[in-house]
Structure formats: structure tokens, C-alpha cells
Amino acid sequence: MAEGLTLAIDIGTGSARAALVDGQGVVLRVAAREHDQIVPQFGWAEQRPAQWWDGTVAAIRDLLDGMPEARQSIEAIAACGQMHGTVLVDGDGDLTRDTAPLWNDKRTAAAVAAFETANPSADYLKLTGNPPTPAWPGFKLAWLRDNDPGAYARAAHVLMPKDYINLRLTGVAAMDRGDVSCSFLNDCATDDWSPAMIAALGLDAAKLPPVRDPRDILGAVTPEAARETGLRAGTPVLVGSADYPAALLGAGVCRPGLASDVTGTSCIMTVIAERPILDPEICNVATVEGGWGAFVLLETGGDAVRWARRALHERRLDYAAIMDQAETAPAGCDGLFFLPYLTGERLGAHRNARAQFFGLGAGHGLAHLDRALLEGVGFAGNRALRIMADRAGQKVERVIATSGGAKSPLWLKIKASAYNLPILVPREAESGLVACAAMAAAATGRFASLHAAVDAFVRFEPEILPDPAWAERYARMQPIFDQLYQQSQSLYDALDALSD
Structure with a gap:
């Protein structure tokens, strides 16, 4: 068995996964246990943290059963996990409280709208770096205070999913700067909690755990956790990272100078910058290496193709x-445009946006409509990319593409041409697991820096040129x-009025 193994843990929305990654950043084996979302009512989404732990334990035991010699070769454990x-x-x-509201839980929508009405964006953007949304834990915590006061009063710590797993492994509570940066309770200038934002939401600062660097050693596997998981007691455990910063790092x-295009159902465009971009239509997340990722989320990415398969092709085509x-359609689709806002926009004054085709003529056919969908997502992504790069004062040199759209x-060629930038695709799709291994390799001294570990671990397919x-x-x-x-x-408000 090779030395320098990392046990990487990923607490996703659909499953808890554990993986063994070798000293060259190669994912050797992955085990997973699925878990479901609980939907008590429309717009709510919860999970049971105890199931995350049970799934993690089962996945780790699967790995060690399949590779029993790995137990002694694991140098460190690093986790990433779903945010919020x-x-x-x-x-x-x-x-x-046996359930936790998730990132996609919308129960705080009314409180978020009230906060936006009552507070000028300049007041909170300079602290949080982010506009308010129902995703942020600050609003979720306020809801828990008001609607489950007993659980809130008994709580000593508020944790994110991977932090709960770390607590079960080590007995130590902490949160990394990435999760903190998207809490709406942070001060992006200090990388710490913001007393002003905590007061604005009426929360108890004593319940917020210490903020740590993702690369720090948090603690070691306790004897109790070792008995449950089969791991070696004393194995170092890193603070770890929120899943999106981990995915950026592992890609x-x-x-x-680098940007990210993650096109799955949605499309997330991210520009790496030294400081947050303070704009009510742009979000910011602290990155693992110490910088910032400014990002814009387009609700419709790959979902445009899914819609076309259903609405235009009646599922007759895959x-x-x-x-x-x-x-088969020409570039530009003979002047046909598609605005990809099938489910509106995440932020801004017009979250009720609609999709549309513009420029339809008698010469257009289904092939034109299909290509216009792809180009429309490319144009929307390029618009976001240019705005973020301009406001960051940062020239983007390359875009790294991941997720389903990168297949x-x-x-990819349409986007490279729309962005007029080369696009790279990582050879290893499991970017979060690679990031965990890179963090562990830097923390244990096998590489002089995190960048050196990433340079060694991340390999790319040949670049796609415009x-x-x-x-x-x-x-x-x-x-x-x-x-x-x-x-x-x-016109969007007028469209809404038609349904009244």
C-alpha cells in the first residue's frame, strides 16, 4: 500500500461519501451511502445530521473492508460538504434538533424580503460581501430561534454539515472561512464573525464556533470515533472546506486570472479575485487558498437542454x-437569440425574469432552436464573466469547465468562442475529493504549499480554443x-399581472 493516503469525506445533498486518494492525487476508491431530503411542506428542505454520520461511518467501513491495509497508511482526513x-x-x-434546514430551503423568504426592504444594500454588502438570500445560515438560525426556541436555547454551537462530521470525529467544533463567508453573519475584511450582522439578525454570538483556515489541523480521531469507523485513533483531521470552494480548488x-464555469442544472460562473466584489447581484465565497471567488448563478444552465428535450422534442431524442x-445549425443561428431564464434569476430586482426566443423567422427550424439554447447560456455566462472581471479589475486568461456541461x-466550443477564451476541463471529475487530498498534502508537509499540491494533483484534457x-x-x-x-x-411585472 502506497504511503501518503488521504481519507476524503464529502457530505453532499444526496449522499455521504468517503474516498481514498493517493499521494499523487489519484482517487483510488469511493464508497457512498445515500440519504434523502425531508420536505415537511412546500419550499422546505431538511436532512437528519445523524444520517450523515451513519452514512459516513458506513462508507468509511466499506473502504477499509475493501482495502484493509489502508488503515495504517492514512496520513490525514479532510472533509468537504454541502453549504448552509x-x-x-x-x-x-x-x-x-434532529433535522437541519438545507441550502435549498426557502422558509426564510419572507424574512429575507423584509430585511432587504429595511436595510440599504451598502450597509450589509461592505460586511458580508453578499446580498441576502434564503440560503444563508444567518436567516435560518433566526428562524430556528423564533420557531424552535428550545433547540436554539440548548445549542452551544451552530455548525455546517462537514463541521458536524468533524465534531463526531474529533470532539472539536469549528467552521472554515468558506462556510463563514456565506453565512451572512461574517465580516469579509476580517475573515471572522461580524458583531454588527449578528446584532442585526438578533442572534447569540456565543453560539458561533471559532473560524479556522481550511488547511489547519482541527484535531485527531478520538478513540470512540475510531471504534465506530475502524479508523486509527490519533489520525489527524483537517478543518476542511465548504464544498464549492473545494470544487474550485480541486479543479x-x-x-x-482563472475563472470557473460549472454547468449542471444551473450554471455558476466564478472569477477568482483578491477581494470580494461588492454588488447586490454578485455573491462572494472565501476560497481555500486565501482569496475570493466572486460568482453569479444562472438558474438555467443544463436545464435549458432538459426543457428542450421535453417541450421541443417530446422526449423522442436523447x-x-x-x-x-x-x-447542424450555423453559429449564431441566423440571428436567433435565446434568453435562458426559464426559472427566473437568483438575485437582483427582476427575479421574476422569463426566457424567450428572439429573432425567429420562417427559415428557422428545430436545429436552430436547439443551438440557440446552448448559445444563450453562453451569452448569459459571458455577460456575468465580463461584469465580474471588470469590477475585480482582473483580466481572465482561462476558464475551467466542470460538471455535466463540460461533457x-x-x-464547450460554443462557450470558448462566446467567452473568446481557452477552456480547460480537468481529467478527474471528483474535484472536491482531489481538493481534500491537496489540503491534506499541504497540511502534512508533503508539499511546500497548497498551490504546489494543486499543480501536482490537477491534470487537464487538451484545451478547447475559440x-x-x-x-x-x-x-x-x-x-x-x-x-x-x-x-x-x-415587461416581467406586466407578465405577472396577467396571472392575477
Whole structure:
């Protein structure tokens, strides 16, 4: 068995996973246990933290059963996990509430709207670096205070999902700067909790755990945790990272000049910067290496193709066939545009935005519509990319693409041409697990720095270059797309009124 193994743990929305990663950053083996979301009523989403722990224990035991010699070779344990899930524990580490509201829980929407109305954005942006949304734990914690006061009163610590796993492993409570940066209770200038934001939401600062660097050694596996998991007692455990900063790091997006395109159901565009970009339509997350990731989330990314398969093709074509058909249409689709706002926008004054085709003519067919969907997501992504780069004063040199959208050569070429930038795709899709291994390798001294570990671990497929003719065409279309985006906003409220 090779030396220098990392046990990487990933607490996702769908499963708890454990993986063994070798000293070269190669994922050797992964084990998982699924867990479900609980939906007590429309718009709510919860999970049981105890199930995360049970799933983690089972996954670790699966790994060690399959590779029993690994137990002695694990140098460190590092976890990443879904963000914003708000866990309450008492001074003994026991749950005071058996469920935790998740990142996609919307029960605080009314409180968020009231906060926005009562507070000028300049007051909170300079502290939090983020606009208010129902996702942030600050609002979730206020809801728990008001609606489950007994659990709130008994709580000694508020933790995020991976922090709860770390607590069960080590007995130590802490939170990394990435999760803290998206709590709406932070001060982005100090990388610590903000007394002003805590007071604004009427919360108890004593319940917030120490803020630690993701690369720090948090503690060691306790004898009790060793008995449960089969791990070696005393194995070092890192503070670890929120899952999105980990995914950025494990994809190699960890220096200014790099941007990320994560296109799954949605599309998240991120620009690495030295400081947060303070804008009510841009979010910011602290990155593992010590910088910031400014990001914009487009609610419709790959969901545009899913919609087309249902609405345009009545599910007669699979996704590969839709891409093949789209490839037969010319770049620019003979002047056809698609605004990809099928489910509105996450932030801003027009969250009730709609999707639309613009420029339809008698010569257009299904292939044009299919390609326009792909190009529309590219134009929307490029708009976000340019705004963030301009406000950061940072020239973007390359975009690193991950998730499902990175599997389509056509879509990658369209985006490279729309962005007029080379696109790289990591060879290893498990970027969060690679990030855990890179953090552990730096923390245990096998690499002189985190950047050195990432450079050694992250490998890329050949880069996708812009097509010069497509790039020229898209550069002429982008201003029209931007104008459509702006001018359409005046009609969304009127559309809503039609349904009254």
C-alpha cells in the first residue's frame, strides 16, 4: 500500500461519501451511502445530521473492508460538504434538533424580503460581501430561534454539515472561512464573525464556533470515533472546506486570472479575485487558498437542454441526439437569440425574469432552436464573466469547465468562442475529493504549499480554443443579447399581472 493516503469525506445533498486518494492525487476508491431530503411542506428542505454520520461511518467501513491495509497508511482526513445546512448541537456535541434546514430551503423568504426592504444594500454588502438570500445560515438560525426556541436555547454551537462530521470525529467544533463567508453573519475584511450582522439578525454570538483556515489541523480521531469507523485513533483531521470552494480548488481554479464555469442544472460562473466584489447581484465565497471567488448563478444552465428535450422534442431524442442536431445549425443561428431564464434569476430586482426566443423567422427550424439554447447560456455566462472581471479589475486568461456541461464538445466550443477564451476541463471529475487530498498534502508537509499540491494533483484534457469565425460572430451578437436582457426587464411585472 502506497504511503501518503488521504481519507476524503464529502457530505453532499444526496449522499455521504468517503474516498481514498493517493499521494499523487489519484482517487483510488469511493464508497457512498445515500440519504434523502425531508420536505415537511412546500419550499422546505431538511436532512437528519445523524444520517450523515451513519452514512459516513458506513462508507468509511466499506473502504477499509475493501482495502484493509489502508488503515495504517492514512496520513490525514479532510472533509468537504454541502453549504448552509444549519446544525444545532449542545455542549456535549449532541443534536438539539434532529433535522437541519438545507441550502435549498426557502422558509426564510419572507424574512429575507423584509430585511432587504429595511436595510440599504451598502450597509450589509461592505460586511458580508453578499446580498441576502434564503440560503444563508444567518436567516435560518433566526428562524430556528423564533420557531424552535428550545433547540436554539440548548445549542452551544451552530455548525455546517462537514463541521458536524468533524465534531463526531474529533470532539472539536469549528467552521472554515468558506462556510463563514456565506453565512451572512461574517465580516469579509476580517475573515471572522461580524458583531454588527449578528446584532442585526438578533442572534447569540456565543453560539458561533471559532473560524479556522481550511488547511489547519482541527484535531485527531478520538478513540470512540475510531471504534465506530475502524479508523486509527490519533489520525489527524483537517478543518476542511465548504464544498464549492473545494470544487474550485480541486479543479485548479485557485489563482487570479482563472475563472470557473460549472454547468449542471444551473450554471455558476466564478472569477477568482483578491477581494470580494461588492454588488447586490454578485455573491462572494472565501476560497481555500486565501482569496475570493466572486460568482453569479444562472438558474438555467443544463436545464435549458432538459426543457428542450421535453417541450421541443417530446422526449423522442436523447441529449446526445439534441447536441448532434444543434451542431447542424450555423453559429449564431441566423440571428436567433435565446434568453435562458426559464426559472427566473437568483438575485437582483427582476427575479421574476422569463426566457424567450428572439429573432425567429420562417427559415428557422428545430436545429436552430436547439443551438440557440446552448448559445444563450453562453451569452448569459459571458455577460456575468465580463461584469465580474471588470469590477475585480482582473483580466481572465482561462476558464475551467466542470460538471455535466463540460461533457459536450459542442457546448464547450460554443462557450470558448462566446467567452473568446481557452477552456480547460480537468481529467478527474471528483474535484472536491482531489481538493481534500491537496489540503491534506499541504497540511502534512508533503508539499511546500497548497498551490504546489494543486499543480501536482490537477491534470487537464487538451484545451478547447475559440473558433475564430464563431468568436467574431458571437462578439457581434453579445451587445444585442445584453440589450435584450435589459429591455425585457420592463415587461416581467406586466407578465405577472396577467396571472392575477
